[in-house]
Amino acid sequence: MERRKFIKRSIFMAGSMVLGNALMTACKNVIPESESLANDFINVVSSGTGQKILVLMSAGTKEGNTDRLTNAWIDGAVAAGHSVVKANIGNVRLDGCRGCGVCQRNGNRCVVNDSMQQLYPIFAECDTIVMASPIYFWTITAKLKSFIERLYAISVNDKYPAKNTVLLMTAGDDGEHTFDHAQNYWKIVSGVLGNKSIATYFAGGCKGCEADNRYIDPKHLENAYNLGRNL
Numbered sequence: 001m002e003r004r005k006f007i008k009r010s011i012f013m014a015g016s017m018v019l020g021n022a023l024m025t026a027c028k029n030v031i032p033e034s035e036s037l038a039n040d041f042i043n044v045v046s047s048g049t050g051q052k053i054l055v056l057m058s059a060g061t062k063e064g065n066t067d068r069l070t071n072a073w074i075d076g077a078v079a080a081g082h083s084v085v086k087a088n089i090g091n092v093r094l095d096g097c098r099g100c101g102v103c104q105r106n107g108n109r110c111v112v113n114d115s116m117q118q119l120y121p122i123f124a125e126c127d128t129i130v131m132a133s134p135i136y137f138w139t140i141t142a143k144l145k146s147f148i149e150r151l152y153a154i155s156v157n158d159k160y161p162a163k164n165t166v167l168l169m170t171a172g173d174d175g176e177h178t179f180d181h182a183q184n185y186w187k188i189v190s191g192v193l194g195n196k197s198i199a200t201y202f203a204g205g206c207k208g209c210e211a212d213n214r215y216i217d218p219k220h221l222e223n224a225y226n227l228g229r230n231l
């Protein structure tokens with residue numbers, strides 16, 4: 001029943017985005033185009049009988065290194081029978097927290113009307129949250145950071161819902177300390193989310209937008225698949 005609600009809600013959110021976009025086109029004078037919401041950023045990948053998983057892929061490039069790593073992880077999770085909803089947040093409007101505090105006085109609702117509104121209900125119902133990001137300036141993307149900041153709206157007495165957490169990252173460098181900042185930050189984030197089951201995968205040595213063709217070592221894709229398969 002719970003799983004059905006998760007899938008239903010995810011399909012509803014994806015569908016209402018299409019409708020919302022049509023409405024926005026009709027109301028161009030109300031919402032500037034640059035702030036319009038993408039209509040297809042949430043995809044229901046599978047509806048299995050296992051865990052309910054929300055995957056946030058925060059790179060701006062589809063089929064890039066991070067997307068490929070994420071999809072490999074998802075393939076594994078799907079093979080293991082989980083329910084997976086993937087949100088590509090790299091190119092949608094998702095602002096950081098404004099710190100207005102209104103959420104703490106109006107039933108934990110954030111007043112910022114952007115893509116996060118579609119993600120709140122799916123996040124609320126998921127068992128596991130997967131965050132995928134390329135390393136940008138030694139840490140996660142600004143989009144992912146915005147998502148994390150906006151969770152403040154649903155906190156009660158500084159307490160957050162408990163979730164299993166998975167972090168998937170790619171980077172150009174492949175040094176001993178390439179992922180240090182992100183890793184340290186993730187310890188805090190997964191701690192805030194209840195310190196439940198925590199998994200991380202860091203794929204260094206990728207070729208990104210500086211190269212003619214992006215490249216991620218196939219061994220990373222295999223490892224990510226196995227991580228998803230063994231969730």
Ligand SMILES: Cc1cc2nc3c(=O)[nH]c(=O)nc-3n(C[C@H](O)[C@H](O)[C@H](O)COP(=O)(O)O)c2cc1C
Nearest residue numbers: 059064065066134135137138170171172173206208
């Ligand atoms: C703005 C920007 C900042 C980056 N910062 C770093 C960095 O600090 N360390 C690093 O190893 N790679 C860095 N990279 C490289 C990316 O992390 C790497 O190419 C990644 O695999 C790209 O993933 P994508 O194909 O999903 O976009 C940066 C790339 C960009 C565009």
